[in-house]
Amino acid sequence: MNFDIPADRRYQESHEWALETDGVVRVGITDFAQDELGDVVFVELPDEGTDLSQDKEFGVVESIKAVSDLYAPISGEVVAVNDALFDAPELVNDDPFGDGWMLEIEPADADELESLLSDDEYEDQIA
Known part of the structure; x- marks a missing residue:
């Protein structure tokens, strides 16, 4: 099966993605992860203002099959949470x-993004 792996973002081995835009990094889970x-x-997410550490748990996503922890791709402060997911978790x-x-x-530390996988490296991991 072919999964969507956009080239404009970085990936974690734990299947989160990170996209840097104007100094802010948006985070979600990959197409592969949601399929699995x-x-x-x-979806359980932290409050705005929460400080996160790279590779540390920040939340939980629950499906009909499993409960899975979410891990921060980078360290920093949560400046926005997608509140739409609380009423419509299927958006994931x-x-x-x-x-x-x-x-x-x-x-x-924006340099932490460089430690994440490229789209090609992530594709190799899930292959």
Whole structure:
């Protein structure tokens, strides 16, 4: 099966993506991850103002098949949370790289993005 892996973002081995725009990093889970989980029924996310550390847990996504922890791709402060997911968690399945985004982080160290996988490296991992 072919999964969508946009080249404009970076990826974690734990299947989160990170997209830097104007100094803020938007985070979500990949097409592969949402497919593996199945129908997402609940998303638990941190509050705005929460400080995150790279590779540390920041939330939970729950599906009909599994409960999976979410890990921060970079360190920084949560500056936005996608509140739409609380009422419509299926957005994670419908549009994981668009409307299904989870949070936005003001990075403590933008260089951390360089430690993440490129689209090609991520594609190799899930192959």
